[in-house]
Amino acid sequence: MDGPSGTGKSTVSRRLALAGSAAYLDTGAMYRALTLAVLRADLEGSEPATESVALAAVPDLRSVVDPGAPRILLADEDVESEIRGPEVTAAVSAVSAVPAVRTALVERQRAIVSDALATEGGIVVEGRDIGSVVVPDAPLKVYLTASEQVRAARRGAQDRKAGRSADIGTVLADVRRRDRLDSTRKTSPLHAAADAVVLDTDDLSVDAVLEELLRLVRERGLLT
Numbered sequence: 001m002d003g004p005s006g007t008g009k010s011t012v013s014r015r016l017a018l019a020g021s022a023a024y025l026d027t028g029a030m031y032r033a034l035t036l037a038v039l040r041a042d043l044e045g046s047e048p049a050t051e052s053v054a055l056a057a058v059p060d061l062r063s064v065v066d067p068g069a070p071r072i073l074l075a076d077e078d079v080e081s082e083i084r085g086p087e088v089t090a091a092v093s094a095v096s097a098v099p100a101v102r103t104a105l106v107e108r109q110r111a112i113v114s115d116a117l118a119t120e121g122g123i124v125v126e127g128r129d130i131g132s133v134v135v136p137d138a139p140l141k142v143y144l145t146a147s148e149q150v151r152a153a154r155r156g157a158q159d160r161k162a163g164r165s166a167d168i169g170t171v172l173a174d175v176r177r178r179d180r181l182d183s184t185r186k187t188s189p190l191h192a193a194a195d196a197v198v199l200d201t202d203d204l205s206v207d208a209v210l211e212e213l214l215r216l217v218r219e220r221g222l223l224t
Contacts, residue, residue, distance in 0.1 A: 001126040003144035004179050004190060006151025008201050009126040012144075012209045017067035017124040019214060020223050023116035024067035027127035027134065030105050031096040032083035033061055033074045038095055039087060047098075054101045058108065065116060065123065084162065089174065093181035102129075102187050109134050122222065128182055131193035140220050142213065143192035146201045151175050 001013045010026060017024035037057035043049045057074065064071040071080045082088070095101060109125070113135055116123035125134065131141030146154075152172035159166035182190040192198055197216060201209050217223040 001124065001142050001144065002128055002130050002132070002190070002192065002196065004128070004151065004182065005175055006155045007144035007146045008154065008206060008209060009144055011206055012213060013124045013126040014067045014070065015206070015210050016213050016217070019210070020122060020124070020217065021120075022067070022122035022124055023065035023120040024070055025063055025065050025109065025112055025116070025123060025125045026070060026072075027105070027109050027125060027130065028092075029070075029072040029080070029083060030061055030063060030109070031101075032088050032092050033072045033079055034058065034101060034105070035088050035092040035095040036079055036083050037074060039091060050095060051098050051100055054095055054098065055104055058101075058104045061108065063112060065112065065120075067124070084164075086164065093178050093185075097181065097185040097187065099187040106134055106188075128190045129188040131196050132191060133188045136193070139222060140216055141193050141196035142216065143196040143198045144201055144209075145198060148172060148175055148179070150202050 001009050003009050013026070014024050016022075034054040034057050038050050038053050041049070041053045043053065060075040062073040062076075064073070071078055072083065073079070106129075113123055113125060127134065131138055131143070149172065152168060152175045155175060156166035156168050156171045159171070179190075199209065199212060204212075214223065
């Protein structure tokens with residue numbers, strides 16, 4: 001499941017995993033956790049140091065793939081809440097654009113997928129390069145999209161629900177900034193895989209998106 005921020009990937013991916021009794025992996029949370037490690041190191045924008053700290057933190061990452069209670073641990077500390085804050089959100093695109101960081105996490109993500117297929121029977125993976133890079137042979141690839149305005153409104157609602165400030169103008173500017181950074185980075189830029197099903201969620205409720213995803217999963221023989 002790929003797509004830009006605010007398309008509803010996390011919500012529908014978790015619900016799809018629950019419906020299919022599958023594991024669930026939020027790859028974006030992994031990049032956010034490494035970004036948190038970089039911010040804690042207070043590197044003052046040094047790119048070589050950023051790469052070094054981020055790579056050093058990779059062995060300390062652990063993703064809990066239970067869709068009912070997904071978490072990301074950094075050196076055994078649950079950082080799920082902290083990585084959703086504005087500081088990490090503002091810095092994550094820069095950290096995730098570092099080629100060595102992406103290479104290291106793609107390797108880790110593939111290992112998680114392989115383990116889940118062996119132990120859980122299936123996994124729903126969400127991110128920005130899943131169908132194009134991480135699992136290019138996935139039996140079903142979906143690219144969720146929505147307008148900037150709709151995505152900003154959704155992000156703002158999520159922030160308010162979590163108790164964070166959510167000025168709509170600021171959120172919209174951040175959505176546009178992340179779109180630009182994610183789609184123009186040299187390594188694994190955000191784009192729909194050639195064989196992905198593109199689903200516009202502008203006018204669809206979460207239930208409607210989930211219904212369409214379940215239809216696609218059944219159509220591919222992935223869920224009985």
